Amino acid sequence: MKSLFLLLNCLFVCFSGCIIPESNHIEPDFYLLSETKLENNDSNASGNFSFYLREIELPRYLKDPRMVYRPTEHTVEFRESKRWGEPLEDGIARAISLNLYNKSPGSRFSIFPNLRKDNLRWDISISFSSFEKVSGHTLVDAQWSAKDKSGVFMAGKYSSELIALKTKDVADELNNYNQALHDLAGAIIQDLSSK
Numbered sequence: 001m002k003s004l005f006l007l008l009n010c011l012f013v014c015f016s017g018c019i020i021p022e023s024n025h026i027e028p029d030f031y032l033l034s035e036t037k038l039e040n041n042d043s044n045a046s047g048n049f050s051f052y053l054r055e056i057e058l059p060r061y062l063k064d065p066r067m068v069y070r071p072t073e074h075t076v077e078f079r080e081s082k083r084w085g086e087p088l089e090d091g092i093a094r095a096i097s098l099n100l101y102n103k104s105p106g107s108r109f110s111i112f113p114n115l116r117k118d119n120l121r122w123d124i125s126i127s128f129s130s131f132e133k134v135s136g137h138t139l140v141d142a143q144w145s146a147k148d149k150s151g152v153f154m155a156g157k158y159s160s161e162l163i164a165l166k167t168k169d170v171a172d173e174l175n176n177y178n179q180a181l182h183d184l185a186g187a188i189i190q191d192l193s194s195k
Contacts, residue, residue: 030085031067031174035098036182049104049193050120051146053097055112056089057127063088067170068132070139076132082170088131092181096126099185104193122146122192126184133173137162140180144188156191158184 062068065087066078084091097111110117123146130141140160147153160180165172 026081028081028083029170030083031170032085033091033095033174033181034178035095035102036178037102049100049107049122049189051100051107051109051122051124051192052116052120053093053100053109053111054123054125056092056096057125058089058092058131059129062128062131070132070134092126092128092131095178095181096185099182100189103185103189121148123148124188131177133165134162136165138165138173138176138180139163140177140184142184144184146188146192154191156187158187 061076064078065083066080067082067084069077069079071077093111097109101107101109108117108120110120116123124144125146126142126144128140128142130139132139138160139162140158142158143155144158145153145155158180160176160183163176163180165176
């Protein structure tokens with residue numbers, strides 16, 4: 001009887017130590033970039049604009065699925081509960097291609113990782129150095145280059161500067177990113193349409 005009582009006490013002590021506390025895990029929110037819808041007469045190029053958008057280049061820290069915040073110029077913080085719903089380079093490529101396509105209705109294009117289609121005029125490469133929230137602003141910096149079938153080469157830079165956020169809502173931040181990608185596509189198509 002004493003041994004049964006001792007065994008039950010030991011089991012009670014062992015199992016009571018295995019109680020798992022309630023989780024404090026916060027489910028993350030996921031976000032996607034999108035093209036910016038145009039007004040009716042905001043088309044910049046003729047309908048025969050065609051391009052292949054190569055792989056988007058990003059710094060290593062931007063390839064993390066967590067959204068980035070820079071409290072100072074030399075520090076980076078990852079936001080655990082705010083994440084990209086797809087790899088950032090894929091979202092940027094999709095948004096830029098759709099913006100280019102919308103600016104030139106009837107254009108043809110393909111984007112990495114798809115194979116390059118035949119008879120596309122321009123091969124476009126874009127490399128980002130910034131795509132993040134900085135204090136109460138967003139910052140997007142990129143360099144682009146394009147080469148056509150005949151060997152004509154063009155290049156340019158784009159900077160959104162620091163666009164102020166109107167609210168602390170992530171939707172406002174996404175609107176700034178989407179607008180910056182729209183403006184970048186506009187700068188690219190304007191330069192390439194002149195050739």
